[in-house]
Amino acid sequence: MSRQQTRAFVLGLADYRETSKILRLLSEDYGRLSLVARGLTSPKRKTPPPEPFALVQAGFSLREGKDLGTLASLEIERVFSAPHGSVEAYALASYWFDVVGAMAVPGQGGGALFGLTEGFLTNLEAYGVWSVAVWWHFGRLLAVEGLHVRLDRCMRCEAPGAMVTHVAVALGSALCARCVTGAEDALPVQGLSPGGMGGCLTDPRTPPPATLLTVRAAESFAAVFDATVVYHAGIAPRSYAFLCETLFRRAGARHPVPMK
Numbered sequence: 001m002s003r004q005q006t007r008a009f010v011l012g013l014a015d016y017r018e019t020s021k022i023l024r025l026l027s028e029d030y031g032r033l034s035l036v037a038r039g040l041t042s043p044k045r046k047t048p049p050p051e052p053f054a055l056v057q058a059g060f061s062l063r064e065g066k067d068l069g070t071l072a073s074l075e076i077e078r079v080f081s082a083p084h085g086s087v088e089a090y091a092l093a094s095y096w097f098d099v100v101g102a103m104a105v106p107g108q109g110g111g112a113l114f115g116l117t118e119g120f121l122t123n124l125e126a127y128g129v130w131s132v133a134v135w136w137h138f139g140r141l142l143a144v145e146g147l148h149v150r151l152d153r154c155m156r157c158e159a160p161g162a163m164v165t166h167v168a169v170a171l172g173s174a175l176c177a178r179c180v181t182g183a184e185d186a187l188p189v190q191g192l193s194p195g196g197m198g199g200c201l202t203d204p205r206t207p208p209p210a211t212l213l214t215v216r217a218a219e220s221f222a223a224v225f226d227a228t229v230v231y232h233a234g235i236a237p238r239s240y241a242f243l244c245e246t247l248f249r250r251a252g253a254r255h256p257v258p259m260k
């Protein structure tokens, strides 16, 4: 059983026997990892166990074909202070980790989700909750999952993004007021236009980080994102309601999503 090493984000910790924990990680090289961390909460240990959202370097051993490995060493590379600095940032980071934790699979790879998580937290730290660059990372998450949502123009008549009023979740595309029919599974979106904000959030190019998203635009985009991952990826992030209550001051009622 050889020893491996990887950078990873802490997704969470669960109690395991008396003084141990199971450390759930999103790693750069091995996807989602679950490692038994012996003695992590032992009173003899000098350093406290790592908190969720921390970036660590983990040495571990994992038998081939097994899901649960053993942590051998742990060094904290970086602790992002933003998620602990405000409840809004905490809610957004919790939602992000909820989603990437569900998207990640064990095994080789996983670098794209890891890289986006590092970018998301770095931008959150530098520019705050309402930076377009922070929310843009959610658009990239959809792309990594093969969900190419297009909000830059109406999918039916090619009207520009400023005319968009709805998003058809099943199709992953925007619609203008003229093209929405009563039968669509369409989510109304507000605040993503005018200005092509929706297009900017789903564009592969990085947006200018100093640009801020309005609360309404963020709420619309979060609803589109959440409905899309529920519908297409089969993920139902538990912290969506908390995100809505915290950031948008309203209940996070799930938008109806049609059955496939």
Ligand SMILES: [Zn+2]
Binding pocket: 154, 155, 156, 157, 158, 159, 175, 176, 177, 178, 179
């Ligand atoms: Zn149209």
